[in-house]
Amino acid sequence: MRLLLLFFIAFIALSCDSQNNPASEGPQPSPAEQEISFYVGADLSYVNEMLDCGAKYKTAGGQVEDPYRIFAQAGTNLVRVRLWHHPRWTDYSNLADVKKTLKRAKDAGMHTLLDFHYSDTWADPEKQEIPAAWETLLNDVPTLADTLYAYTYSTLMELKQEGIVPQMVRVGNEINGEILRHGEPTSINWQRNATLINKGIAAVRDFSKNEGFQIQVMLHIAQPENALWWFKEAFDAGVLDYDIIGLSYYPLWSEFKLDTAGKAFKKLIGTYNKKLIVVETAYPFTLQDQDGAGNILDEDALVEGYPATPQGQLDYLLALAKIIKTAGGDGLVYWEPAWVSTPCHTLWGQGSHWDNVTLFDKDVRANKAMDFYARAGKE
Numbered sequence: 001m002r003l004l005l006l007f008f009i010a011f012i013a014l015s016c017d018s019q020n021n022p023a024s025e026g027p028q029p030s031p032a033e034q035e036i037s038f039y040v041g042a043d044l045s046y047v048n049e050m051l052d053c054g055a056k057y058k059t060a061g062g063q064v065e066d067p068y069r070i071f072a073q074a075g076t077n078l079v080r081v082r083l084w085h086h087p088r089w090t091d092y093s094n095l096a097d098v099k100k101t102l103k104r105a106k107d108a109g110m111h112t113l114l115d116f117h118y119s120d121t122w123a124d125p126e127k128q129e130i131p132a133a134w135e136t137l138l139n140d141v142p143t144l145a146d147t148l149y150a151y152t153y154s155t156l157m158e159l160k161q162e163g164i165v166p167q168m169v170r171v172g173n174e175i176n177g178e179i180l181r182h183g184e185p186t187s188i189n190w191q192r193n194a195t196l197i198n199k200g201i202a203a204v205r206d207f208s209k210n211e212g213f214q215i216q217v218m219l220h221i222a223q224p225e226n227a228l229w230w231f232k233e234a235f236d237a238g239v240l241d242y243d244i245i246g247l248s249y250y251p252l253w254s255e256f257k258l259d260t261a262g263k264a265f266k267k268l269i270g271t272y273n274k275k276l277i278v279v280e281t282a283y284p285f286t287l288q289d290q291d292g293a294g295n296i297l298d299e300d301a302l303v304e305g306y307p308a309t310p311q312g313q314l315d316y317l318l319a320l321a322k323i324i325k326t327a328g329g330d331g332l333v334y335w336e337p338a339w340v341s342t343p344c345h346t347l348w349g350q351g352s353h354w355d356n357v358t359l360f361d362k363d364v365r366a367n368k369a370m371d372f373y374a375r376a377g378k379e
Contacts, residue, residue, distance in 0.1 A: 042076050044336075046339040166215065170220050224249060245276045269329065285369060
C-alpha cells in the first residue's frame, strides 16, 4: 500500500511538472537533430592536425577555446570533413581522424557532412586517383563497383557503432572528371562513371534504410559552369538518386562572377529539382603572406567592392549567402576557415597557404567574418 501511495504521489508530481513545463512533454531533439532551413557550414578537416601542431584558437575576445565550440557558438550548423581511403603520407583525414571530427562536431551540436574522396589523397577536377588498394580493379568495373559499395557501407556501419553517423554524405569530391581513375583525367566514360557513382549512392541508401537513418546524398562539382554540363550528362547516364547538388564556387576560377552566379544556381535547382549548397568558398581578409608559405588566394581573387579586410571578407560571405537564398539554395560552407599557420608541414611545405583567408587573424583570434554564421541565417 505504501508503494502504491508513493507511486501515486510521483505520478501526480510528474503530471504537474509536464503541465507547467511544456518542454518536458517527450524527448526534445538535440541541436544536431533539429531541422535547418539554411546551412552555414565550415570544413574543419585540418583542425585536429592544427591542434596537434600547437595551434591555440581564440575567441574574438582573446580567450583560448576549443575550435569546434568557437564555430558552434558563432552559429555554425554544419561541419564538413574529408575522408581519404588509406593515406600513407599523413596521419590525418583517415577514418580514425574523421571519427574524432565527427564526434567533436556532434558534441558541439552541429550537423555533419562526410566527404568520401575515394582516394588516398586529394581528389579534385585535376585528378581522381584510385586508392592503391583498388588499383588492380581499375578496369574490372563490376568488382570495383562492389568494392566501392562495400567500403562506403562498412564505413557508415563503423560510424553507427560509435554514434556519429553524418546527416549528409558526399559521394566523391569535385567529381568533374571520371572517378577512380589513374593519372591525368581524360574524357568521361559515362557507362563506367555512372555505375560507380550509383553504387556509392546505393550504399548510402541501403545503409539508411536498413539502419533507420535519413542521410542526404550529395554530388559535388567544382564551379557552376561545370555543374551545368556535368549534371546534364549525369542525368542522361542515369545518375538520378541524389538529394543535393554541391558546388565549389570561387569567383577567381569561375566564368560566373558574384553578380551572375545566382543565375546558374537557379537553373540547376529548377532543372533537377534538387537542393543546392555551395560547399566550398573562401575570401581573403588580408593580402599579407603571414608566414612566408605563399598564399593561394591573392589580389586576383578579390571581387570589386569587397576589399581584403575582415569586413570585406564578411560582406562577401553575406552577399554570396543572399544570392544562394534568392536562387532557392540551401546553404553555404566555408572551406578550411581554421587552416592557420603552424610549424608543421603539408604536402606543399611548412605553414599555411590559406592563413590569409581563414576566419582567424595572425594571432589565431576569431575575426569579424566569423559573424557570418549568426547573420547569414537571419538576413
